[in-house]
Amino acid sequence: MIFLTVGTQEPFDRLTKAVDAWAATHDEPVFGQLGALKPDSYRPTHFEWREFISADEYQAKLEGCRLLVAHAGMGSIISALTWGKPLLMMARRATMGEHRNEHQRATAEKFRERAGIHVASGEMDVGPMIDELLAAEANAGDALSAEASPDLIATLRNFIHKLG
Amino acid sequence: MVKVLAISSTGGHWVQLLRLMPAWDDCEVHYACTSPDHEARVRALADARGTPVAGYHAITDANRWAKMKLVKQMLEVGSLIARVRPDVIITTGASAGYFAIRFGKLLGARVCWLDSIANAQELSLSGAKAGPHADLWLTQWPEIARENGPHYKGAVL
Numbered sequence: 282m283i284f285l286t287v288g289t290q291e292p293f294d295r296l297t298k299a300v301d302a303w304a305a306t307h308d309e310p311v312f313g314q315l316g317a318l319k320p321d322s323y324r325p326t327h328f329e330w331r332e333f334i335s336a337d338e339y340q341a342k343l344e345g346c347r348l349l350v351a352h353a354g355m356g357s358i359i360s361a362l363t364w365g366k367p368l369l370m371m372a373r374r375a376t377m378g379e380h381r382n383e384h385q386r387a388t389a390e391k392f393r394e395r396a397g398i399h400v401a402s403g404e405m406d407v408g409p410m411i412d413e414l415l416a417a418e419a420n421a422g423d424a425l426s427a428e429a430s431p432d433l434i435a436t437l438r439n440f441i442h443k444l445g
Numbered sequence: 446m447v448k449v450l451a452i453s454s455t456g457g458h459w460v461q462l463l464r465l466m467p468a469w470d471d472c473e474v475h476y477a478c479t480s481p482d483h484e485a486r487v488r489a490l491a492d493a494r495g496t497p498v499a500g501y502h503a504i505t506d507a508n509r510w511a512k513m514k515l516v517k518q519m520l521e522v523g524s525l526i527a528r529v530r531p532d533v534i535i536t537t538g539a540s541a542g543y544f545a546i547r548f549g550k551l552l553g554a555r556v557c558w559l560d561s562i563a564n565a566q567e568l569s570l571s572g573a574k575a576g577p578h579a580d581l582w583l584t585q586w587p588e589i590a591r592e593n594g595p596h597y598k599g600a601v602l
Contacts, residue, residue: 288456290508336482355457355563359464359602381509387566391586425602429464433559433583433599437468440557440581441447441533 283411284346285313288354289333292316293379294323296371299407300350301325309415312342348414350407353385353400358392362425369410371401396420448473448499450531450554452522452545455480455506458537458561463487464601465535465559466494473499475529479506479518479541500529507540509570515540523548530554537561539571546575557581562600564589 285300287293297315304311304327313330315322324330334342343349343364351357353372361368372389373379393400399414401407428434438444449472453462459478474496476487481503491498504521507514522544526534534549534556536542542558549556558579560572565586568576572595576582582594590597 289506290456336480336486340486355561356460357457359457359460362602381570384564384566384569388563391565427464428467429461429601430599433585433601434465434468436581436583436598437465437535437557437559440555441449441469441472441535443555 282342282346283309283311283348283350284342285311285315285328285330285350286339286342286357287314287316287352288356289316291373291379292318292322293352293373295377295379295404296350296352296407297325297330298323299371299401299404300411301327303408303411304328309347312346314339314342348411350411353389353392355388358388358398359425361397362395363427365397367397367399367414367420369399369401369407369414371404371407446471446473447533448475448529448531450475450477450526450529450534450545450549451536452477452534452541453537454478454539454541455483457563458539458542459483461537461559461561461601462535463490465537466490466496468535470494470496472496472533475500475502475531477502477504477522477525477541477545479504502529504541509540519544526552526554533557535559536575538569538575543571543575546578550578555580558583558595559601560584560589560595562586562602568595 311328349366349368351370353370372385389400449469484501505518507518526548546556558575562585584595585600587597
């Protein structure tokens with residue numbers, strides 16, 4: 282199963298459409314979490330989707346998927362890394378009204394070198410990259426520890442307890 | 446026991462906040478989030494660490510384009526802080542974190558803003574606004590750090 286998730290705030294038609302086009306010609310099941318759709322937002326016809334799912338459903342889809350396809354949001358990145366899932370992501374563009382600023386492009390650039398993370402530069406790349414990643418049985422990166430870096434934890438502990 | 450309020454919006458901010466959990470072991474900790482959805486999981490995680498959740502508080506979700514919701518969220522965060530009276534507030538954003546920083550300072554708490562790791566090129570808007578009011582102002586990217594804040598002390602990954 283492929284799990285498409287675009288966050289909860291805004292729809293992401295370019296990515297949703299690209300995945301729908303892929304799903305039209307493939308048997309692999311896809312489930313999409315598409316965010317708050319607007320009246321003119323794209324509504325996929327080739328896979329099951331909902332606007333929102335509960336945290337438990339999200340967790341179940343995440344654990345059950347072969348590939349996570351997502352916007353370049355930190356929630357998706359940390360989820361993929363934590364649960365050891367390969368991630369294909371595409372950044373939202375503010376110039377296309379998909380986000381408030383271009384920070385997802387910076388995030389995508391920063392994380393594209395990381396094992397298990399793959400970045401589609403545009404919607405044309407999405408379908409071919411899904412094919413490629415499934416065919417290669419793409420591996421996820423090294424599993425992430427559950428905690429922030431020790432330095433950061435120590436800094437916050439000291440702050441909380443007025444030490445140092 | 447030090448009373449801590451850990452607060453953020455749902456999604457990536459929340460996932461980052463939970464990765465800080467060991468920082469408030471041995472504290473009385475309240476969580477606040479813009480979704481009611483995460484209570485069971487955070488309670489399970491916290492119980493496993495031996496630092497049970499003292500309270501989970503769901504607040505209205507909002508963003509810059511939903512002004513009425515933003516006002517509602519602001520009032521909820523204000524009333525939450527007035528009720529809980531935390532000694533320390535830690536937030537990863539976004540607007541809920543900004544309100545927590547401002548109300549927290551007003552009510553005498555020490556407050557920390559950790560800017561989201563999603564902001565690799567510039568600070569978030571809420572971070573730029575909240576940071577100067579924070580007692581501890583952190584970024585997760587060394588290239589964004591400045592002498593007078595934000596400071597870089599590591600990241601959630």
